Amino acid sequence: MSKRHLLAIFSNFDEAEAAVKELRGSSIKGFDASQDLVVKSPIEHPEVEEFLGAKPVYVQWFTLVGALAGGLLAFFLISGAQANFFDQIKGGKPVVPFPPNFVLTYEMFILGGVYISVLGFFICAGLPARRSPLYSSKVSEDQIGILVKTDEESAGVLKGIFTKHDALEIQEEAGK
Amino acid sequence: MKDIREDIAWAKINKDVLKSLESPRKLYWAILTVAIAMVAVAVGCEVYQYNVGMGVANMDNPHVWGLYIATFIFWIGMSHSGTLLSAILHLMHADWRKPIYRFAEAMTTFSLMTAGLFVAVHLGRVWQIYYALPYPNERGVWPNFQSPLLWDAMAIFTYLSSSILFLYVGMIPDLAICRDNIHSGWRKKLYTLLSLGWEGTDRQWRNFRITYLTIACFLIPLAVSVHSIVSSDFASSQQPGWHITSFGPYFVAGALYSGCAAIITLFIILRYVFKFEEYMTLPILKKVVRLTFAIAMVWTYLNLIEYATVWYSHDEASKHVLIMKATGVYAPFWWMMNFCGSIVPLVMAFKRFQTNIPVMMVVSLLLNLGMWLERWMIVAPTFADGYYPWTWDHDQWPSFVQWGIVFGSFGWFTLLFMVFCKIFPSVSMYEVKEMVYHRSLANKKLEVTGMQESGKGAH
Amino acid sequence: MSVSNLLENWSEFRHKHPVEDVPHDPYKWAMSIDLDACTGCNACSVACYAENNLPVVGKEKYAHGQAMHWMRIERYWPEDDREFPDQGAQFLPMMCQQCEAAPCETVCPVGATNHTPDGLNSQVYNRCIGSRYCSANCPFKVRYFNWYDYPTTENVWPAEMTQQLNPDITLRGKGVMEKCTFCIQRIRVGQRSVKNEGRVLRDGEVQTACQQVCPTNAITFGNLIDTESKVHQQWKAQRVELAVDEQTKDKEEGGSDLRGYRILEELRPYPSVMYMERVRESAI
Structure with a gap:
């Protein structure tokens, strides 16, 4: 019909x-x-x-996953790079030092959270959207x-x- | 002194803001020309420095860091108030931020872009800058994740890209308005592309609200972490005058301070240039000024605390640096920094100056001068009076190359900012509508409850 | 596999320096400098220029503080009422202290400076991007930056002098940080040659350029692990320990009369150079 x-x-x-x-x-x-x-x-x-x-709104789940993935990726990428490829002592500190790695993990946690939230927004809100069949510019006014x-x-x-x-x-x- | 009218027609808001994309005052073009000329100066200096070597900046051993790093911190700091207005005040439901947060957020983005350039300008081998990126390569060489400079790079990248996303996501409804109202030229295509087919449907708004809130929540700790990471360039080093525990909060306060001062400056300029008198009203200016005053006092406190702890700690080397700041070659600048940072803001405590535009313009510029000097006074003096007596050298002075690039960076920032304001709506139309709508609802509710005492308003 | 490698060798990756349990093996290069013997003749500095292809920057840039003297002789004047010529200067030869926990290493954004297995502080010229953070964080300010492109600058090495450049060492272009390496080119040649014989270097087989030319034998260089080496014996005689931030002898009641000390030890860079205090009133 x-x-x-x-x-x-x-x-x-x-x-x-x-x-x-x-x-x-x-x-x-x-x-x-x-x-x-x-x-x-x-x-x-x-x-x-x-x-x-x-x-329901599902954006926050994207946020959670993004932030956790970002943080985990950061920690293992950095520790892995330090230990596997660049096994060099610097300044008497351990090869895998925690304080700097946590700083970077923190940043990547936020980076992942923001990026994936925006991605989630686009998915959940259906953007970029095809214009609907009927639209009036009065609606944006x-x-x-x-x-x-x-x-x-x-x-x-x-x-x-x-x-x-x-x-x-x-x-x-x-x-x- | 009028605030935004509550009965202002929504169609008029659209019309007024869209007009800023078409016909600013002549002054706009004058500012743009001056900005381009300033950028040309910086480009000239950088080309010279690139070809001949860092020596032309007149740095030496021990003065290896100079105005570039100081100005880098200055621009990073400038970016923070955009986040303050757009994220922190958003969570606190301060609706007066709505007409001005868009340009503050743009300021964040562009001052970060300016700061990023200083990293490149500072490097001895800028053509190898990609070595600092963690990309996998067959040599198995990675950047040093222990270096605060790398944390800086990571933090700034995160902050810049998150700010751009935040700015963009918050602008999508306005881009749709532009799309609906501008019917010709390359802009039509640009707005159509960027508005992603936004039509203001309930599904779009619902997800929009949550997303905007989420990013705002992320941006607040991010902004704080960015400037405390910048402070760890110094605090986690070993030099006297740098190795100070309170640098984290001190830098963050300084960042918010100079950012708020810059917001006042840009507020006044935009208000005039784009004829935004009806939206960037004096009551809003008053609120920003009061906020700036409060932050100025926080900064003053942290500044004094820094002096006091250095003095009291009996760390002889740090104490020596402090004494030399106040009495040595840097003394005029050090005292000027304290004057501009702590005494000048007292003007803001007086009600009659809070909305006096010429006075506020001068004060805000002085505050930023003070904050720029503050960064210079953090970076430079430790080299002149550090741990090692043989390096106590007071003859160093930045060359015209350093000054030229610093000067030009202001032009670069202005250029980016002004171009942005001409292409994108620098007042958030949909949020001004929201602000007006909620204010009129609240008023109606007051009237209703006042008359009937039923307590049940329309909403 | 990366994660399993990370987990299996965890304790190794969490290992700190300086340490007592696993010292550098078989080499830990160190130095001791007898300030009493130093006459401030600058021969070490000249030898260093020759050995390490250091650019001669000229009067003007030198006055600007842009000199490249990896090994520098510092002059100090006691604050008493005598005129300078009467009183005489006190000299201090200063070069990279090859710290065990070097402040410069942690801050380099690209990891161009690292701790080597034989206890040196290495500088990788090709990797350096010139952020100069290492120099900013060095307590001794012994790192020198190529402010200009010296190999192409006139009069740095006049035409006939280029024949004299050391072929074992690269020339450094502009924008690169450099510093004393304890003549690592000599150490590596020595290590390779004795490897063929299946033994380790004996004391005196490798000399640094500055040590070699010092007319008063004020500079001693060697392997701190080798108990036969002169540097080991001097450190031991002066009771200077590597992995401490305050010497045991100084903590003893009444202190110690021994002359050995390390500069800015209390900042915990654990420098590998021991100085021996002057006993004469002043030089010359």
Whole structure:
């Protein structure tokens, strides 16, 4: 069954919230609020997460793995290099000295953490993303957009909900 | 004295900031020209030094380190306040940082890039600089991981790349705004590419928030570690006047200090050049000035503690270096450093000067002069009066090559910074919107609770 | 395999210097210098220039502190009321002290300076990138930096003098740190030749250039492990120990009348050069 996209633009968060709540409460054929609903906003707005319902974020696991891997890599790379390739006494210190290696381990811990977090961000947020079928530059300015994907025949119902909540504008994908 | 208006239209924020990418004042081009001329001086000096040898910098035995290392520390230090504003104050939810943190973060990145150049300029064989990289090779030779210089290299690499990522990640929503509003030329392509298809969806924002917070959490200990590692170049060496336990916190305080002073300078310049009067408001300047004053007093305390412990320890060699700093050839600079670092900031304690732009411009420049002198007074005097009496040599003076490269580095920094501000939005648009939004919500809540005493506001 | 190597030889990699349990074997090069015998004639310094291809930098650069004298004679004047010519200078020949725990070694970012198995402080010219941290951290300031490209500088080695350069030693280009090596080229030649005979070097078979030319025999060089060597006997007679930061004899009640001491010993670089105090009032 063919799907089509709708983008409704709202002038503030309250109206958008009301619209989303109604969408989540309703049961429309071919429309699943947890998957087919995307809210676009110009600012980071924690309430969006509240009214959309809890969705997990996995970036912190990337961070943990990245930081640990960075730290371990540093320590073994450095100690390994000192012991295996460059077995030289310097300044009377042991060949594998702890204080300097810990300093470098610490730095690599952070380096790994930051790099892999950013990588995790790109993966989790789906960036770089293909532009979605409907977009309004108003969303990056001051308005809230709700993008929905639904069956052809349910489009009218959704449009009705949007209009009810004072949508400024409703964009529609050209029919297929 | 007006703060940012709470009812400012979000569309206007976009418009105003985007205008800075198009039409700055004429002064912008003047600054850019001067900066390029300064860079040309430094390049000339470096070419001369590269061809003839380090001798033209007028260093000798024992004066093997000079202005290059001092200025290197200066630029590293400068970078720290960017992290202070963007990471520490982010965690503390200080919303006044939002209009100014972007340029402070850019300052971090570019001053680190400038500092990195000094490592290269300082080396006798800069063409072999890659020997300091830990790359596997068939000779089985590795850099010496015990050397504080290598920790420096590692710390600076980590800090620079993390700062660039932090700056970039924080800028993605703004790049999307640029993409949506600029419709022609190479910039359109650049913004389209860099904004990675950001559309402000809930999924993007959700992950964005966590990532930004995570990197901020990493950057704080990183910034502290970077400058204490720089301090261990000295503290973990053996020279009198260098081998001082308190150097870690002392360097970090000094770094934040000179960075905050630089933020005031750049704040004033950007505000004028890019016509940001409505965003970089005087109440924000006031807060930065107060912060700087507090850090200045911390630095003063740590500085005095350093003198006191050296004096009290009865380590004769260190004491001798201290006495010679105050009375020897370096005395004028040493006293000037103490004056600029500890006395001049007292001006900032007075309310009427806190928002007086000309006064703050002069004060912030003097503070940075003091902080630059501080680094020089850390690096140089120990060579003139070290452990070994035969090397007590007071005749050394940096040549025009050293001064020229130091001078040019300011041009290099300004050049990078100014080009950045012209290409990328130097005020964070989406965060100013957030700041305005949350302030108006808070006000509304106050009104509601005031009227109904129900305690249940809109949010 | 790297990790297993790391684990198997762990104790070896955690080994520190200087140590009593496993001393350098079979060589530990050391020196002793009798300041009472030193007349400040500078022959050692000249010999060093000749042996080690040191550039002669000229008056102007010398005055700038850019001289390359690996072996230098320092002059000190006691602070009394006499005029300089009457009182006479006190001399101190100073060269790299080949520390057991050298402050210069830890700080080199590229590991261009290392501790050798025979107890020397080596300098790898090819590896040096010229950060000059080693010199900054050297308490004795005996490291010399090539501020200019001396091999191509006029009058450093005038045309006819280039024939006299020592072929066993490289010329150092600009931007490289260098210092006294205890004439390592002579030591290595000696070690190789006796290896064929299946024995170790005997005392006196290798001499440093400065030792060789000293008219008063003030400089003694040799293997500290070899109990027959003169340097060992001098160290022993003066009760100077290598691996301590304060000599046992100095801790004894009333101190010791022995003349042997090491310079800046209390900083714990564990220098390999022992000086013997002057007993004469001053030289000449």
